[in-house]
Amino acid sequence: xxxxxxxxxxxxRPKPGILDPQGEAVCSALGHLGFEVQDARIGKVIDxxxxxADEKAAKAEVERMCEQLLAxxxxxxxxxxxxx
Amino acid sequence: xxxxxxxxxxxxRPKPGILDPQGEAVCSALGHLGFEVQDARIGKVIDxxxxxADEKAAKAEVERMCEQLLAxxxxxxxxxxxxx
Numbered sequence: 001x002x003x004x005x006x007x008x009x010x011x012x013r014p015k016p017g018i019l020d021p022q023g024e025a026v027c028s029a030l031g032h033l034g035f036e037v038q039d040a041r042i043g044k045v046i047d048x049x050x051x052x053a054d055e056k057a058a059k060a061e062v063e064r065m066c067e068q069l070l071a072x073x074x075x076x077x078x079x080x081x082x083x084x
Numbered sequence: 085x086x087x088x089x090x091x092x093x094x095x096x097r098p099k100p101g102i103l104d105p106q107g108e109a110v111c112s113a114l115g116h117l118g119f120e121v122q123d124a125r126i127g128k129v130i131d132x133x134x135x136x137a138d139e140k141a142a143k144a145e146v147e148r149m150c151e152q153l154l155a156x157x158x159x160x161x162x163x164x165x166x167x168x
Binding site for chain 2 (some may be wrong): 035041042
């Protein structure tokens with residue numbers, strides 16, 4: 001099959017137990033605005049257009065990107081979704 | 085119905101046409117690593133625990149948070165999902 005451009009969405013989040021100062025600041029700011037918020041955690045959403053032969057190849061490729069650049073596997077978890 | 089803690093996930097992304105230097109840097113870095121990437125756009129994922137009577141109320145509340153604090157509606161779009 002020829003390579004085609006496929007869209008992928010990656011969610012990168014701080015792992016449970018890892019300190020998230022940005023999330024704490026947002027949680028506190030929302031409280032000051034009068035919202036009832038118990039917890040807030042902040043990560044990244046990365047939308048990619050990648051060339052790959054099929055969905056399976058695209059997913060494997062994007063997972064390699066996560067390991068090498070997009071996430072820090074020590075402190076962040078990631079989720080890859082291929083949108084076709 | 086009594087208020088309960090509900091989990092929400094918010095995706096905040098730069099709107100189309102808005103410059104995204106972080107995404108451009110990631111796209112270029114992925115290219116240098118040998119990946120075939122056409123485009124990369126970077127936003128935020130925010131996981132919240134909010135108190136609300138039901139899913140509809142939770143969604144409305146989180147949308148107000150987006151308008152007031154979590155997103156800049158001029159340059160960012162947001163998507164709210166209530167996980168129950």
